[in-house]
Amino acid sequence: MTHPEPRIRTVELRPGYVIPRIINGGWQLSEGHDPSSDGGDRLEAKRLSDLRALADAGLTAFDGADIYTGVEALYGRLLASFPRGDDGGPGLQVHTKLVPDLDVLPHISKSYVEGLIDRSLSRLGVERLDLVQFHWWDWSIDGWLDTLSWLDELRAKGKIRHLGVTNFDTPRLSRVLDQGIDIAAHQLQYSLLDRRPESSMVDLCRRRNVCLLCYGTLAGGFLTDRxxxxxxxxxxxxxxxxxxxxxxxxxxxGWSAFQALLRLLDETARRHGVSIANVATRWVLDRPGVAAAVVGVRDARHLADNLRTFGFEPAEQDVGPLRSFLEQHPGADGDIYSVERVVGGKHAVIMKTGLNQTD
Ligand SMILES: NC(=O)c1ccc[n+]([C@@H]2O[C@H](COP(=O)([O-])OP(=O)(O)OC[C@H]3O[C@@H](n4cnc5c(N)ncnc54)[C@H](OP(=O)(O)O)[C@@H]3O)[C@@H](O)[C@H]2O)c1
Structure with a gap:
């Protein structure tokens, strides 16, 4: 099957702030994500040219975090080398996260938070951060709402354009919104494997105009032909x-249920001449309330394939069998990031909660 060059779909997160519906995810570029990666200057040059290729193709939004070691600085070098947009702006949208270390939370302060934001500004070489997504490791420690109100002050001061959260549960995001803090986006795990957002978060976000930015779309590469x-x-x-x-x-x-899911996705992929990754990403993008998928990148190898996500239309023949499968395989239950917060649990012990050392 031949495809016309697909047009990248975009979404307006807030008036005047438009991003592609696929955001390039930067965790995969951070030191320590892939233990076999050797780093070094050649890799750095290759990474920059790959990121340029993504942006040149129209995937101009990049997701990072203050705890993704080396990534804000890498994005800073990308920004410095990228031509200015029509409006004189950088032509790229660079999102970061504020993720204070777990051991800092009991005594977090306004000046500490401003220091982290200033460090992100300086690493990126910008005067204002496009979107700061805030994460809090432990709800039993107070201070998360104060931290968000300090971030809101930094937005009023002009250091932040838009505020977001990541991995918040429904009651806490409701409290934030009830404080009158504008949350443009919530970054959360949402995929064929993880439909916890559908329990209550999607409904809240749709009612309160919070855009969903979804990670885990490809389950780190598991939800692909490979x-x-x-x-x-x-x-x-x-x-x-x-x-x-x-x-x-x-x-x-388990693995046999997962293989049954891959076979179903493959049937759709073959019908449309696309890849399993395209079908999995498209499934997420077609959910109500979803603004964009954050798809991890190590390089530009998957660029052409990922652009095909926008180039086909799933039909009832595709989504019907998938719906039946998903009804029989509900996956993790509970609210957003609930199993990840069970102290000592298998999802929690793999987290690194102390990566935000100051430079
Ligand atoms: N807020 C949070 O707590 C949080 C947590 C996790 C992730 N994130 C964000 O979400 C981003 C996505 O990360 P993720 O861990 O969820 O991974 P993911 O996006 O589900 O998977 C990314 C991996 O899928 C493979 N891939 C991508 N496109 C493909 C294609 N068309 N065909 C085949 N394989 C393809 C690549 O693996 P190979 O390079 O090995 O081929 C890539 O590294 C992160 O970079 C980060 O920005 C945020």
């Missing part, structure tokens, strides 16, 4: 993403 018909991987897995989403496959019902 794993179709393959045996379950053995330890150690190649990177941290795969470790995280292997657990979500277990929540779905």
């Amino acid at each position: 794993w179709l018909g393959r045996p379950a991987p053995t330890e150690p897995l190649a990177n941290r993403s795969l470790v995280k989403y292997r657990l979500m496959i277990k929540e779905l019902g």
